[in-house]
Amino acid sequence: MWICSKGAAESLGGGSTYKSYLSCVLSCCVFDFIAPSGLWSAQALEMSVGKIPTLEAVNGSTVILPCTYSSCIGIENLYFNWQFNDNGTMQKVCESTIRAEGVEPDVKIYRERVDFVGMNHQNNLSILLRNITFEDGGHYTCFGRNPKEKFKNHSAIFHLIVVDELRVVDNTLTIMIASAVGGAIALLMGFMLLKNFTLFVLAKLEEKNKECLVTSSGIDNTENGLSGTKADSKPTPKKK
Numbered sequence: 390m391w392i393c394s395k396g397a398a399e400s401l402g403g404g405s406t407y408k409s410y411l412s413c414v415l416s417c418c419v420f421d422f423i424a425p426s427g428l429w430s431a432q433a434l435e436m437s438v439g440k441i442p443t444l445e446a447v448n449g450s451t452v453i454l455p456c457t458y459s460s461c462i463g464i465e466n467l468y469f470n471w472q473f474n475d476n477g478t479m480q481k482v483c484e485s486t487i488r489a490e491g492v493e494p495d496v497k498i499y500r501e502r503v504d505f506v507g508m509n510h511q512n513n514l515s516i517l518l519r520n521i522t523f524e525d526g527g528h529y530t531c532f533g534r535n536p537k538e539k540f541k542n543h544s545a546i547f548h549l550i551v552v553d554e555l556r557v558v559d560n561t562l563t564i565m566i567a568s569a570v571g572g573a574i575a576l577l578m579g580f581m582l583l584k585n586f587t588l589f590v591l592a593k594l595e596e597k598n599k600e601c602l603v604t605s606s607g608i609d610n611t612e613n614g615l616s617g618t619k620a621d622s623k624p625t626p627k628k629k
């Protein structure tokens with residue numbers, strides 16, 4: 390509670406409007422007041438790895454692991470790091486301390502093929518992984534701790550999945566199968582249409598035939614074995 394009111398007062402002194410002061414109070418302080426245990430409280434510092442914290446990438450490619458932080462009470466000597474969960478043991482990927490918002494930190498990097506590209510521009514702590522291998526796949530934690538908040542820990546986890554190029558081939562295969570099935574259906578429909586058309590033509594021809602039978606029956610139908618109902622029902626005087 391003390392941190393919150395102090396932070397809120399500072400942000401008010403920092404030239405922010407009454408509205409943002411109010412929203413800060415609402416988002417941080419009120420919730421901290423309701424749930425001082427922290428179980429249910431909205432945190433002052435928040436780490437975020439984006440709305441979709443999962444990425445599938447082909448081995449050998451270069452990926453960005455995104456992370457940003459936000460804090461309505463402001464930061465001072467914010468400690469952050471990236472950790473890689475290697476079979477349960479957390480390996481530090483990189484770490485640094487950010488003196489203040491907008492200040493570019495000196496980042497220590499402990500893992501090969503890693504660059505700090507976020508540069509703390511707009512609270513950006515993203516890192517770049519070059520030429521990823523299958524061993525790079527797993528969970529990466531973006532961790533932050535703001536001394537202004539009695540050293541509360543905050544983190545967000547990003548999941549990197551490294552796939553073989555084969556998966557891409559699989560996709561094209563699926564597309565091929567899908568188009569083959571589509572083609573088969575089209576063929577079937579075409580065949581059915583053709584069949585309907587043929588039946589229609591045959592029916593028309595039959596109609597014509599019947600007409601022929603009817604018209605010809607009066608003259609001569611003895612040699613005509615075809616069963617035209619009208620022709621049959623008619624008396625056939627010339628029958629022997």
Ligand SMILES: *[C@@H]1O[C@H](CO)[C@@H](O)[C@H](O)[C@H]1NC(C)=O
Pocket residue numbers: 448449450553554
């Ligand atoms: C990705 O992994 C496969 C299978 O291990 C390998 O054949 C391929 O060369 C790798 N590609 C790259 C770009 O490293």
Ligand SMILES: *[C@@H]1O[C@H](CO)[C@@H](O)[C@H](O)[C@H]1NC(C)=O
Pocket residue numbers: 475476
């Ligand atoms: C991680 O776990 C897998 C299977 O549990 C094991 O084969 C592998 O050796 C482990 N790797 C490390 C670095 O401990």
Ligand SMILES: *[C@@H]1O[C@H](CO)[C@@H](O)[C@H](O)[C@H]1NC(C)=O
Pocket residue numbers: 453455457506507511513514515
């Ligand atoms: C963070 O920085 C990286 C690299 O410059 C950039 O690709 C990414 O879009 C940035 N993220 C945000 C939220 O600004």
Ligand SMILES: *[C@@H]1O[C@H](CO)[C@@H](O)[C@H](O)[C@H]1NC(C)=O
Pocket residue numbers: 449520
């Ligand atoms: C990526 O890693 C592979 C295997 O370690 C290596 O052969 C290749 O040269 C690397 N590519 C780049 C662009 O670093």
Ligand SMILES: *[C@@H]1O[C@H](CO)[C@@H](O)[C@H](O)[C@H]1NC(C)=O
Pocket residue numbers: 540541542
């Ligand atoms: C915060 O994380 C550190 C390890 O980085 C740990 O030593 C400490 O106990 C954690 N603090 C809390 C309050 O969880």
